[in-house]
Amino acid sequence: xxxxxxxxxxxxxxVAWIVGIxxxxxxxxxxxxxxxxxxxxxxxxxxxxxxxxxxxxxxEFANEVMFWTFAVGALLCxxxxxxxxxxxxxxxxxxxxxxxxxxxxxLQSAPFLAAATVIVYAGAVIVxxxxxxxxxxxxxxxxxxxxxxxxxxxxxxSFVLLxxxxxxxxxxxxxxxxxxLKEEAKVEVAAAAPxxxxxxxxxDNLPKEKPASKPNQLSLETAKLPVGSMKxxxxxxxxxxxFAVELAGTLLLxxxxxxxxxxxxxxEGAL
Amino acid sequence: xxELLVTLVTIAIVVGAIPGVCNYLILLERKLSAWMQxxxxxxxxxxxxxxxxxxxxxxxxxxEEVIPSHVDKVLFLIAPAISVxxxxxxxxxxxxxxxxxxxxxxxxxxxxxxxxDIGLIFIFAVGSLAVYGIVLGGWASNNKYSALxxxxxxxxxxxxxxxxxxxVLGIALISGSLNLETIMKQQIDGGLMSWNIWFQPLxxxxxxxxxxxxxxxxxxxxxxxxxxxxxxxxxxYSALKWALFFLGEYTHMITISFLTSILFLGxxxxxxxxxxxxxxxxVWLVKLLVLMSKAFFFICVIIMLRxxxxxFRFDQLMELAWRVMIPLSLxxxxxxxxxxxxxxSLWWLFLGSCGLFAAWGLxxxxxxxxxxxxxxxxxxxxxxxxSHGHGGHGHGGHGHAAAH
Numbered sequence: 186x187x188x189x190x191x192x193x194x195x196x197x198x199x200v201a202w203i204v205g206i207x208x209x210x211x212x213x214x215x216x217x218x219x220x221x222x223x224x225x226x227x228x229x230x231x232x233x234x235x236x237x238x239x240x241x242x243x244x245e246f247a248n249e250v251m252f253w254t255f256a257v258g259a260l261l262c263x264x265x266x267x268x269x270x271x272x273x274x275x276x277x278x279x280x281x282x283x284x285x286x287x288x289x290x291x292l293q294s295a296p297f298l299a300a301a302t303v304i305v306y307a308g309a310v311i312v313x314x315x316x317x318x319x320x321x322x323x324x325x326x327x328x329x330x331x332x333x334x335x336x337x338x339x340x341x342x343s344f345v346l347l348x349x350x351x352x353x354x355x356x357x358x359x360x361x362x363x364x365x366l367k368e369e370a371k372v373e374v375a376a377a378a379p380x381x382x383x384x385x386x387x388x389d390n391l392p393k394e395k396p397a398s399k400p401n402q403l404s405l406e407t408a409k410l411p412v413g414s415m416k417x418x419x420x421x422x423x424x425x426x427x428f429a430v431e432l433a434g435t436l437l438l439x440x441x442x443x444x445x446x447x448x449x450x451x452x453e454g455a456l
Numbered sequence: 457x458x459e460l461l462v463t464l465v466t467i468a469i470v471v472g473a474i475p476g477v478c479n480y481l482i483l484l485e486r487k488l489s490a491w492m493q494x495x496x497x498x499x500x501x502x503x504x505x506x507x508x509x510x511x512x513x514x515x516x517x518x519x520e521e522v523i524p525s526h527v528d529k530v531l532f533l534i535a536p537a538i539s540v541x542x543x544x545x546x547x548x549x550x551x552x553x554x555x556x557x558x559x560x561x562x563x564x565x566x567x568x569x570x571x572x573d574i575g576l577i578f579i580f581a582v583g584s585l586a587v588y589g590i591v592l593g594g595w596a597s598n599n600k601y602s603a604l605x606x607x608x609x610x611x612x613x614x615x616x617x618x619x620x621x622x623x624v625l626g627i628a629l630i631s632g633s634l635n636l637e638t639i640m641k642q643q644i645d646g647g648l649m650s651w652n653i654w655f656q657p658l659x660x661x662x663x664x665x666x667x668x669x670x671x672x673x674x675x676x677x678x679x680x681x682x683x684x685x686x687x688x689x690x691x692x693y694s695a696l697k698w699a700l701f702f703l704g705e706y707t708h709m710i711t712i713s714f715l716t717s718i719l720f721l722g723x724x725x726x727x728x729x730x731x732x733x734x735x736x737x738x739v740w741l742v743k744l745l746v747l748m749s750k751a752f753f754f755i756c757v758i759i760m761l762r763x764x765x766x767x768f769r770f771d772q773l774m775e776l777a778w779r780v781m782i783p784l785s786l787x788x789x790x791x792x793x794x795x796x797x798x799x800x801s802l803w804w805l806f807l808g809s810c811g812l813f814a815a816w817g818l819x820x821x822x823x824x825x826x827x828x829x830x831x832x833x834x835x836x837x838x839x840x841x842x843s844h845g846h847g848g849h850g851h852g853g854h855g856h857a858a859a860h
Contacts, residue, residue: 273531273595280588296574300581304621308584309614315591316610319603415573415634 198234202264203344205231209268210336225265232260252292259285268333276314280307297418458562466568470547478706479509485759492763519695524597527692531596536697539589539704546582547707549575550714552751554724554743555637559735566744567637575636576628579715580621583670587613589704590672590679594689605688608770609679613670615774619781620666623659626792627652627719630802636715640723644732651722655802658809659788660720662781664754667715669777671708674762678770713754714747721750780820787812 205228236257262282269275283306290299333339422430483498483505490497498505523532553566560566572578587610594606630652631639643651653660669676680688687693690701717723724730724743768776791808794800828834 277531277592296572297577300574300577303581304577304584304617308581308587308617312584312587312591312610312614315595316607316614319591319595319607 194237195235198231198237199344201227201231202235203231203340205229206264206268206340207336209264210333210340224268228264229261232257232264236260248292252289255285255288255292258282259289272318273315276311276318279314280311283307283311297415462563462565463568465563466565470552470568471544474544474547474707474710475703477710478703479513481706481709481755481759482512482702483509484755485762488756488759489763492760513699516696516699521696522694524692526598528596528598531592532692533697535589535593535596536693536700536704537589538592539586540700540707542582542586542589543704543707543711546579546586546711549578549636550711551637551640551718551723552714552744553747554740556641557740557743559738560740570637572635574634576624576634576639579711580617583620583708584613584617586670586704586708589701590689593693593701594679597689597692599692601685601687602689602691605679605685605691609672609689612672612676612678612773612777615777616666616669616676616781619662619777619785620670622782622785622789623656623662623666624719625785625789626656626659626805629789629792629796630655636718640718643722644725647725647731648722648727651720651725653720655805656720656788656792656809657806658784658813660716662785662788663719664712664716666777666781667712668758668761669773671705671712673705673709673758675765675767676773677767678773681767709755709758710751713751713758716754717747717750723747780816784812784816 205224205226208224208227236253259282262278262285266275266278266282269278283302287299287302287307290296290302486508487497487505489495498508501507501511523529548568549572551567551570554560555565555567555570590609590613591606594602594604594609597603627639628634631642633639633642639652672679677688679685680690682688685691690698693701724747725732726746728734730739730743730746788809791805791812795802795804795808
């Protein structure tokens with residue numbers, strides 16, 4: 186609350202955002218065209234105000250502009266995804282939201298993460314959604330496309346969650362200071378003479394071997410590493426997080442085998 | 457600032473050149489298919505029909521834009537744009553000439569975005585978005601045939617992405633990089649005998665096949681197959697919107713050809729005339745021409761494939777992806793890992809690839825006959841032939857004529 190009193194802009198934005206989502210939710214009394222457009226406007230204004238209220242001023246203007254474009258884009262597309270009346274549009278807004286998030290990843294110098302997210306989510310998962318929707322919507326939109334159930338509690342609950350996350354992020358100090366990391370990365374990159382103006386760093390520019398102080402020999406020192414290199418990511422994934430990666434792989438394999446096992450055989454009438 | 461200007465100029469050149477090139481590729485396709493079918497081909501406009509693309513382009517521009525009343529207008533209009541956008545975006549990280557030659561004037565650069573660490577993955581990421589154009593076009597048309605085309609396209613593209621990505625992983629392991637320029641440079645430094653095609657022949661074949669499927673080119677054009685689906689996902693499209701879809705397809709073809717030449721055929725490297733050490737005036741022009749010729753060769757192969765292999769049936773298409781190419785590419789990847797782990801000579805990979813190919817052929821042939829034998833109505837071939845005897849009518853003209 187105290188924080189909101191200091192940032193009235195953010196509070197106003199949040200209120201407008203909530204009101205806008207409620208107006209956008211399908212199934213309210215007035216289903217004329219004007220209401221959703223008004224709701225969209227209110228939501229957009231709310232998101233922009235909230236972001237403007239929360240955000241501070243950074244040193245690099247271009248980065249800031251890109252960050253806010255992607256952040257606002259991701260949030261707005263997320264809102265539109267859950268409020269879209271047509272499931273196909275919902276899936277498309279989801280895709281756009283994912284793409285905006287990938288833009289944020291790129292800004293954080295995580296190009297591999299961005300590309301992998303595009304391949305897996307936008308390229309495969311949402312295409313599969315579209316596939317299913319196109320198969321299922323042969324006879325037009327169903328009743329549950331026109332009405333949202335429990336709109337008010339669902340919206341409020343999700344915003345309580347959002348508030349909890351924001352508050353936690355604001356209260357707890359970050360694990361390592363972002364600015365330190367950035368400066369060190371800059372120093373390293375400058376020392377290694379970057380080939381281009383792109384923010385991606387090729388593996389040749391990795392800092393040379395440092396004395397290993399970590400328990401795991403495979404892991405590189407996070408703070409010293411120019412962020413975004415494939416080599417660092419690979420070493421971290423298959424060094425620090427090897428167990429988690431293997432566990433996830435096993436889980437997927439089990440799910441795969443399960444899917445094959447429960448699918449009907451050809452003799453049982455499947456195609 | 458200079459960097460920005462060069463980038464903008466490169467983008468302008470690429471975006472300006474590609475539609476023109478695509479236009480002439482259509483002429484090439486028509487001429488080549490005419491040649492293969494012993495026809496004359498387009499020959500009315502200009503000498504040897506050389507101005508035919510201009511006439512076609514003009515026609516597409518001036519044709520009436522029909523938007524049927526029953527379509528979802530927004531998506532109907534966005535779909536062709538997505539198709540072109542993704543195809544052009546993928547070209548951003550493809551080097552289309554010598555990128556590190558000192559003789560090149562400073563204002564020319566043969567790649568739009570140089571030094572991207574994840575170049576190969578970027579191409580796959582953008583390529584995986586290309587399916588949206590087709591799926592949305594098919595859905596927005598609000599037409600059964602279009603929807604079927606869109607469905608087929610989405611299933612096909614999602615399936616073929618897996619072998620496409622996995623076939624290139626071997627190369628990533630061999631060269632230790634995903635940067636296209638680095639991959640090209642490593643092959644060039646070693647000369648002809650270190651082209652990746654020697655170590656990954658099977659991967660090259662799978663990559664080429666899978667990318668044809670990704671681009672919806674024949675024999676994988678199930679999404680638009682005329683005999684079953686009228687025009688598939690573009691049934692309702694006309695004029696420039698239709699042309700945009702095909703601009704996307706031909707751009708995809710160009711990207712595939714460049715990628716195959718860069719990944720497997722050593723980029724601009726060619727014995728004697730364009731080696732890493734060769735230095736004579738305007739050597740960069742020769743290098744550029746070598747790479748372009750390699751890409752042109754692959755474009756011709758793609759076009760001629762169209763008139764050589766008939767279209768697959770849909771279950772055959774899926775079988776090829778899931779039961780042939782994915783296991784094969786996994787085995788190929790394992791092989792590369794084995795060779796790299798034990799520091800064997802890379803030439804083992806050539807032998808291994810050939811062995812893998814032969815083994816897989818044997819396995820699929822024996823599986824085929826096993827499946828035939830397990831069918832309910834199966835009669836042994838010898839018995840069937842004996843019961844038909846010599847009086848049968850299905851034994852082909854030659855044998856019959858000889859008997860008389």
